[in-house]
Structure formats: C-alpha cells, structure tokens
Amino acid sequence: MVSGAAMAQSSVTVYGVADAGLVLERGGAAGNVSKVTSGIASGSRLGFKGTEDLGDGLAANFVLENGLGIDTGAAGQGGLLFGRQAWAGLSGRFGAVALGRQYSPWYKTVRDVADPFCDGLAGAITSVFAANTRVDNMVSYASPKLAGWSAELAYGAGEVAGDASANRTLGGSATYSEGPLTVVLVHHQRENPTATAHSRNTLLTARYMFANGFTGHVAHAVNRDLLGNESKDDLLGGTVRMGASKFIASVIYHQDDSAANHDARQYAVGYLYSLSKRTDLYTAYGHVNNRNGASFKIGNATDSGSGVTGVNLGMRHVF
Amino acid sequence: MVSGAAMAQSSVTVYGVADAGLVLERGGAAGNVSKVTSGIASGSRLGFKGTEDLGDGLAANFVLENGLGIDTGAAGQGGLLFGRQAWAGLSGRFGAVALGRQYSPWYKTVRDVADPFCDGLAGAITSVFAANTRVDNMVSYASPKLAGWSAELAYGAGEVAGDASANRTLGGSATYSEGPLTVVLVHHQRENPTATAHSRNTLLTARYMFANGFTGHVAHAVNRDLLGNESKDDLLGGTVRMGASKFIASVIYHQDDSAANHDARQYAVGYLYSLSKRTDLYTAYGHVNNRNGASFKIGNATDSGSGVTGVNLGMRHVF
Amino acid sequence: MVSGAAMAQSSVTVYGVADAGLVLERGGAAGNVSKVTSGIASGSRLGFKGTEDLGDGLAANFVLENGLGIDTGAAGQGGLLFGRQAWAGLSGRFGAVALGRQYSPWYKTVRDVADPFCDGLAGAITSVFAANTRVDNMVSYASPKLAGWSAELAYGAGEVAGDASANRTLGGSATYSEGPLTVVLVHHQRENPTATAHSRNTLLTARYMFANGFTGHVAHAVNRDLLGNESKDDLLGGTVRMGASKFIASVIYHQDDSAANHDARQYAVGYLYSLSKRTDLYTAYGHVNNRNGASFKIGNATDSGSGVTGVNLGMRHVF
Numbered sequence: 009m010v011s012g013a014a015m016a017q018s019s020v021t022v023y024g025v026a027d028a029g030l031v032l033e034r035g036g037a038a039g040n041v042s043k044v045t046s047g048i049a050s051g052s053r054l055g056f057k058g059t060e061d062l063g064d065g066l067a068a069n070f071v072l073e074n075g076l077g078i079d080t081g082a083a084g085q086g087g088l089l090f091g092r093q094a095w096a097g098l099s100g101r102f103g104a105v106a107l108g109r110q111y112s113p114w115y116k117t118v119r120d121v122a123d124p125f126c127d128g129l130a131g132a133i134t135s136v137f138a139a140n141t142r143v144d145n146m147v148s149y150a151s152p153k154l155a156g157w158s159a160e161l162a163y164g165a166g167e168v169a170g171d172a173s174a175n176r177t178l179g180g181s182a183t184y185s186e187g188p189l190t191v192v193l194v195h196h197q198r199e200n201p202t203a204t205a206h207s208r209n210t211l212l213t214a215r216y217m218f219a220n221g222f223t224g225h226v227a228h229a230v231n232r233d234l235l236g237n238e239s240k241d242d243l244l245g246g247t248v249r250m251g252a253s254k255f256i257a258s259v260i261y262h263q264d265d266s267a268a269n270h271d272a273r274q275y276a277v278g279y280l281y282s283l284s285k286r287t288d289l290y291t292a293y294g295h296v297n298n299r300n301g302a303s304f305k306i307g308n309a310t311d312s313g314s315g316v317t318g319v320n321l322g323m324r325h326v327f
Numbered sequence: 328m329v330s331g332a333a334m335a336q337s338s339v340t341v342y343g344v345a346d347a348g349l350v351l352e353r354g355g356a357a358g359n360v361s362k363v364t365s366g367i368a369s370g371s372r373l374g375f376k377g378t379e380d381l382g383d384g385l386a387a388n389f390v391l392e393n394g395l396g397i398d399t400g401a402a403g404q405g406g407l408l409f410g411r412q413a414w415a416g417l418s419g420r421f422g423a424v425a426l427g428r429q430y431s432p433w434y435k436t437v438r439d440v441a442d443p444f445c446d447g448l449a450g451a452i453t454s455v456f457a458a459n460t461r462v463d464n465m466v467s468y469a470s471p472k473l474a475g476w477s478a479e480l481a482y483g484a485g486e487v488a489g490d491a492s493a494n495r496t497l498g499g500s501a502t503y504s505e506g507p508l509t510v511v512l513v514h515h516q517r518e519n520p521t522a523t524a525h526s527r528n529t530l531l532t533a534r535y536m537f538a539n540g541f542t543g544h545v546a547h548a549v550n551r552d553l554l555g556n557e558s559k560d561d562l563l564g565g566t567v568r569m570g571a572s573k574f575i576a577s578v579i580y581h582q583d584d585s586a587a588n589h590d591a592r593q594y595a596v597g598y599l600y601s602l603s604k605r606t607d608l609y610t611a612y613g614h615v616n617n618r619n620g621a622s623f624k625i626g627n628a629t630d631s632g633s634g635v636t637g638v639n640l641g642m643r644h645v646f
Numbered sequence: 647m648v649s650g651a652a653m654a655q656s657s658v659t660v661y662g663v664a665d666a667g668l669v670l671e672r673g674g675a676a677g678n679v680s681k682v683t684s685g686i687a688s689g690s691r692l693g694f695k696g697t698e699d700l701g702d703g704l705a706a707n708f709v710l711e712n713g714l715g716i717d718t719g720a721a722g723q724g725g726l727l728f729g730r731q732a733w734a735g736l737s738g739r740f741g742a743v744a745l746g747r748q749y750s751p752w753y754k755t756v757r758d759v760a761d762p763f764c765d766g767l768a769g770a771i772t773s774v775f776a777a778n779t780r781v782d783n784m785v786s787y788a789s790p791k792l793a794g795w796s797a798e799l800a801y802g803a804g805e806v807a808g809d810a811s812a813n814r815t816l817g818g819s820a821t822y823s824e825g826p827l828t829v830v831l832v833h834h835q836r837e838n839p840t841a842t843a844h845s846r847n848t849l850l851t852a853r854y855m856f857a858n859g860f861t862g863h864v865a866h867a868v869n870r871d872l873l874g875n876e877s878k879d880d881l882l883g884g885t886v887r888m889g890a891s892k893f894i895a896s897v898i899y900h901q902d903d904s905a906a907n908h909d910a911r912q913y914a915v916g917y918l919y920s921l922s923k924r925t926d927l928y929t930a931y932g933h934v935n936n937r938n939g940a941s942f943k944i945g946n947a948t949d950s951g952s953g954v955t956g957v958n959l960g961m962r963h964v965f
Binding site for chain 3 (some may be wrong): 019020022056058060062066068070072085088089090091092093094095096097098107108109144145146147164165167168169170171172
C-alpha cells in the first residue's frame, strides 16, 4: 500500500506542447485536403515527470507523456493514454536504466541527430526513413559519456507465452559527440509474432554545428523488411539560424533494391520564427517524387499525410 | 525537437470541476431511474491551461480540458481525452485567434447569456434548444470590445478529401454588452458530409442584471434542420441572488413548424446554496410537456436524460 | 457556469505511483511468460486531488485517480480515464460522505488490513480472496472514530430503469482500531442485473503490530456466489521491518464447499528495500497449489497472472 503521507509530497512537473496550424495536402488519391490540425512541427502532448535525488548521484526518474490531437481532443497513438512515453527507472554514475514504453534508440537518432526537421513539418524524415518510434515492455540502458563516447541498449519483451523470442525487439546505438560533431551508429530489429522472421534497420548519421549558425546533417540507412526486401535511405540537410529565424532544408533519397524498385525522392524547406523561447510560428513545404508506383506521402510530426505535396503554417507553444 | 530546458519551465494551471449528486428521472419509456451521477450543474472536468506573455500585449494561450464522469471514472464526450476543449492560439490588441476543438459561438451564447441555468441542472436550455456545443478543426477569431460591441467568427474545416465545403461548420456572433445589459445575435450552420444540405440556427438573446440581485433572460431562436424542417424556441427566465442563496427559474416554448407539429413546453426551478466561492449545493426540478408525440427529455449539464420529469440534488466543487 | 476567477485559484495536488519491473509466470496453460510490466507492488497511477476548508471542520474533497500500464502507456481498468477512483464529497465532524466510483469497504479491508502484501506482488490476496474492488455510482458514508470504533456504509446504485434493486451493491464495515490492534468485520453484496440473485462476501480480519517490528495478519472470509456456491478463505501472514528492509510472507487457504471442491493453497514470500521514503526495490515469489481442477493463478497488484508460480523483481516510485 502507498501511504497517504508520502503521496502528499508532490514532486511532479507538468509540461507539454500545444502545436496547431493548417496543413494543405495535394496530390492524394482521394483528392486534395485542407486541414486545421495538430502537432505539425512537434506532436501536441501533455506530460508528467519527476526525479527524486536518492543520494550518491543516484536518482529515481519517471515520465508519463500523453500524445493528443488538439484539433479533436482525442488521444493520439491509437488512443493510448500515455502513448508517447511511459517509463520509470534509476540513473547514476553507472548510466541510466529504464523500464516501460520508450523511444527506440533508432528513433531518437533519426529525430535528434539525422533530421534537420527533427521529424516534424513537411520535411519529417520518417515520411521516408523507417520510424520504429516506440517499443512496449522495453528495458533500456544508457551508458555515461566517456571521452565523447556513449552507448544505448534496448530490449523489448515480446511477452508471447511459450516463446520468449516472438515479437521481441532489440536495439542499440553507439554515439561519438564532442564539441560541434555528433556521429551515431544505430541498429534496430524486431521479430515477428511467430519468431520466423525479423526486420532490420541500420543507420549511420553525422551532424556538425558550424560556428556561423549553420548545422549540417547527413544520414545513410540500410533496411531489410520481414519479407527480406532490402532498401537504402540517404538524407542531406541543414539548418541556418539568424536571430529569431531558422531556415531548414533537406533532401531524402529512397532506393528500393527489391524487384518492385519503389524509389523516391523527398525535398523540403521550412522556416521558423521564434516569438519567445517557448513559442514559435512555422511554415514549410515538402514534395515527394514517387517512382514505379512507390506510395510515399508528405506527413509531419503527427500525421502520415495523404498527398505527395504538403504545405504547413502554424504555431508551436511549449509549456 | 522540443528542448528539455524549455520544458523545465512549467507554466501550467491545473483546474477543474467535481460535480456529483442524485438525479431522479421520471416518466421515461423504460421506467423510472434514480442515478448517482456526475456533472449535473456543471460538467465534471479536469483541465490544463496556460498563457505566455510575449510582450506588446501579445500572448500565447492554450487550453486542454477533459470531461469526465465522476460516477464511473470514464472520459466524457464519447471517450475523448480532451473532449471539452483543446486549442492553442494568440491574443493581443487585434483580438484573439485560436485553433482546435472549441465551443461554437452559438453554444457559448446559449450557455452564458440565454440560460439562467447556464445549461445545467433540470432546467438546462439544450434539453430543448439546439446545442451545437463544440466544433472540431475550428479556427476562431474574437474581436476586441469597442464601445460595447464585439464579434466572434468561427470556421470548422470539414476535412473531406476532394470537397472543402463538405462537413464544414460556420458560425458568428455579434454582442453588445454595456453595464447591466448584454444582447447577442448568433448564427450557426453546418454542412452535411456530402455538402448537399446544411442545418441552420439563429438566436437573438438578451440578459439584464437589475440592481436588486434579479437577472432576467430572454431568448428567441429560429432553426432549420437538414431536411428543411423549421422550428422556433423561446426562453423566459431569471435568477435572484440573496446572500449565499440563488434561485433560478425558466420557461421554454418549442414551436415545431413542420407537419409533425412536435411542440413542447419546459418548466424548471432551481436553488443553489454556496458553501464557499468554490463549492455549492444545489437542487432543481424540471418538467417538459410534449405535444403530438414530441420526445423532449429533462437532461442536465452532462446527461440528456430519460424522463419528462427530472429532480436534482448534489454538490459542485470548483478547483 | 463556472467562473474563470474561481478557476484561477488552483488547489490541486498531482500525485501517483510509477511501478515497473519483471514478472516471470510459470506453469500457465499457454506456457511460460516473462514480462516487462507495470504496477507489480502497487498499481501505477496518476492522480489529482484536493481539499477545500469550508470552516467549522467542514471540507469539500475530491479525488480523480487514473490507473495506467507503464509498460504500454494504456489506461488501466478496461481503458477508463479515472478507473481507480473518481469521487467528490464532504467531510466534517459527522464523518465523510462521498459520491462516485469508489473502493468498496470490502476491498479497503482486504488490501489495508488483511493482506501483509497490501494486495501487491506475487502474494496479492485477491489472487484467491474475492476482490470486489470498486463500485460505480456509489454513495459512501464513513463515521468518525469513537473510542476506537468506526463504521463505513456503501450503496452503489444499479441505475436500471424500472427496477431500483437490479445491479445494486451494498457494503458495510465495522472497525475497532486502538494502538497496535485493528479488527474489521466487513460485508459486501451485489444484485445481478435482473435482481434475481446476489453474491455475498463476509470477512473478519485482524492485524497486530508488535513492538519489535513484526506485524501479524489473520483473515477469515465466507463467500456465496450468484449460483449459491459457498466457499471459505483463510489467510495467515506477517511482515518484519529491519531498517530499510521489509520481509513479507503469507499463506492462503481456499476451501470450496461446492460439489466441485476447487480447493487451493497459496504461499508467498517477498522482500522490499527502501531507497528513500518514496522509492523502493522489491522481489517476491508466490505459488498456488490448485486441487481438483481449481484454476487460481499468481497475480499481482495489476495483473491477474497466467501461471501457478510467479516471480517479481522491480521498482516502485511514489510521487
């Protein structure tokens, strides 16, 4: 039983993002759509988190983060209450261990290092690259940083009775980050529910922050799906900061090595203007050229989109 | 990506209403029901809101407001997480713009100006009047007040691919409010999903706060549904405040101008006693006379009811 | 209508439990399972509560408590938003009255008095004893304590139109608590949806806290289900506190008096180590011997389990 006395010492930070705007989707199969929608630059969310200092550098940590559609009031991630993140763990000099529904090392790398759009707006990297966003029943370990090097390991239990490997997820990343340079090698693989095949994604990416406000991004991914089809993804992009303004651009090439040869190229540009440290206005344009019947669409941080062209205009408020 | 540093500056107000009590419903088709229920005077809710001062009178605002059944713990509004309100916007000297799931100008007028019961208890106006409560994917603009005059405009995107007018909602209101007098003219119309017909509601209402604690309400609405059937609604009501006590009464006439001639009259009285500024006890009685097979029922702020007579007894706590 | 001014005075405490760990389930029908899961020692939760002092010892109170799976981010209790608790009420010298979704007097007794495991870990009492956890549409009254004696009454409205007794729940408890000794007699009964039969559970339990850190628990329950089948449950258990460590053990006997004779015996041991007042690590082992085809399983605070043996290892953080 949890004592009432302990409960009275509240130690929770309530935080979130309210992101709303207009999205024009052009060139979709069912026709054009204009949306008043949510989470275009960053997914709209409401979170609860806390850290308790246990002494000797040890801390207990938790995060409960809901994703929401501010356009409809519905919970995101298929209706999950804390569909973005839900975990508890311990951190200390040994690194950090956490259990729960967590971002995969793969996704944190594509969002935070590879993509100048941070997987948002009409240039979102996961419109083309594999997302592998979150893993349920996950145990993660993040090492401390040593001479610029750090590593993450992730295991997602499949929880299939009688077969411990069915539905299991494995992931890991190695990062070198020193001054303006960050390089990450990350791998993600998932067994199917009968443990007869697994998908695999491997990514090498680098980001360099130049002194003049320009940041360059480059990424190369190698993929194999459950049927054994192989493909490669490449990204080249960058951002420029000038006062309250930020310009973003990226180009993504998808090369399908299967017989279908579903290649594609995505081009995107974006512009953000900061009204404050917590609030910005944004606009972006993205277009994808699908070859040989490929069906990539321009999405954003929340929506996978319906058209080959997307235009964004909106506001993001962080609280 | 949203920076952790910005997130640490929490600036959220957590607020809500816990309203619970007894409702007796008499004269329903399936028999009488006695309920221990939620949200009788005001819908039970839990909300999160914030305002950031951006300088020069400009502010960024958001509201995420959940509706809940305190009798069962279930989310209201059909299970939506933030089914009451979810929006973000900017306000300044130009007025206020907001995007998201919002109250229609129509609903804010019937609840806040037309109805002495504020759309709660056994006298709730929307047991008879059109509710048009909330609109998804809505862009709203509220003007500043100028010499007593103000206006609101609302556009709800239909988001049907290939047809921008399908499912669309339009609304607008003009308000004159000076001293004890408030007068509002409001209009609401909604296209059906194929854009072949729309429903329309127009309302003129006035409220006058007399110096002796009496407030009078009068409202006249003209309606046309998707099939072209027309009807009118009239309300006459008032409240009297005496110390911690508040008495409420209203009479509503519904005149059905279609061949069915489904007329109805609703009578209701209520009494509230304030235990504090945030907590009150309430009781109310409402009855509706249905003519020619009309099927109006006595509801309250949350429940649409099952009987032609309703009795309420409960407590509302605002936090 | 709820005034904005009143809303601005926020008075909410945000609290919760983040409990995550590993559960090994052995001997289940579908095979062994190893889970990274949530709420093993205490159900993971996020709650909002408040109390307003109304003067003269009178207070308005509310609790909105969500249950969640930190392993998946999903809402617990079948997807309810505030599925653990949702109620509002008044307390004063007369005792406390509350309306909403509440714990039954039965459940509070088995969890807080009868079970040394507090209905958590692999020794959770409700793997065998009746749970009767929560009741919707419930009015409760808790008396003040007088010379060590107190009482609770609970009525859960069935809310079936035309039959006030259908689906109704009745409960009550009498408690004597003075110094180290607590004794409770509690009863719970529930009508079926057609009011043609009801289930009944009656429990007598005692807990004694010895001066040396040992606490002993004993409980005896008599049950009758909707079909008239009778059974008895007995528990003998205890806890020992030594500094930051706590050892727990219990034995439960289930005697089925029906023709099926589905008897069972559950054995469990646990160990908790406090990292702080708010955070502890835990491990536990439980096993149930099912006789004559009985199908009891080793569960925990959240999961009803799949096997006859359960092993737990995890962390509980109270915030």
